[in-house]
Amino acid sequence: MAFVKRSQTTTVGQDERGYSRDFEGLCAELEAPNPTARRWAARDLAAHPGAAQVLIARLEVEPDAAVREAIMISLTEIGDAVTVQGLVKCLRSEDASLRNEAIEAMKHLPDTVAPVMAGLLADPEPDIRIFAVNVLESLRHPDVEQWLIEVISEDAHINVCATAVDLLGEVGTEAAVGPLEALKRRFPAEPYIEFAADLALRRIRDEG
């Protein structure tokens, strides 16, 4: 989901505003039957630093795409450790769209995601490690290349390595050349690894 932080100037109608706009009122309105009311409650909860828990809880059951988008925007504005914990939980969801929304939101939170990244990249579930690499795709953090190099050097799962190689093709520098060559030797019978590693190596050498 591509969401952007933007100012929204329309207002919710009086009939859709059944509760007061304080924290408790907004939390109650987040459960309202009217999706427009829920969307505005989600948006206004961004002003309450303690709202991450309630927004995450709503995200797990919210059926309306616009409300989910508003929740994600508010969560990235709050951006605290509780938010990141909740988003990590979403990575384990069976709902593919929720997982992808969580990945997109985490990309906007480099400072709060960075402390948990090592743990995600060492998760016992390969799918979680793949999603963690997906988060690195546009996480503006100085350690991204080093994390990717560690993945292709140490992770035993081919699809985790393959996802990391895709990204090293975009952000890799000379530091990745040796690890990419080593990866090809580690998975000698995998045409995709050879293809992706050669592509990354060509780009790095062309730019070098």
Add this chain to the structure above:
Amino acid sequence: MSTPQKRILVVDDAATVRMYHRSILEGAGFEVTEAINGIEALEKALTRPFDLYLVDINMPKQDGYAFLRELRKQDIPQTPAIMISTESESRDRSLAYVAGANLYLVKPIKPHELLANCRLLLGLAGGAE
């Protein structure tokens, strides 16, 4: 053996994966078009007919399941679709078939495996043995 020119839409957010699949399929004589997510794929599918869809699951904006569900709701119920994912759980396979996939393959896919399954679904000689 020459392969009749069939059109395949490759849907994946990873550029390297799209390039890999394109190189294999074009090398075998297929015409390949790319899309980076489900929304772009649906636009292309509704603009011109394809003979086969090759669809990743996890993509931003619209995932592969949602794309296939939308595709099947439109007037494109019969075109075969292969769903491709890193996820090997039976749960993911079931979700793919419910969404409208004809086949589920787990990445990384070897060239002969990809070609054999595409040919199989297209009714061409040299399908999966």
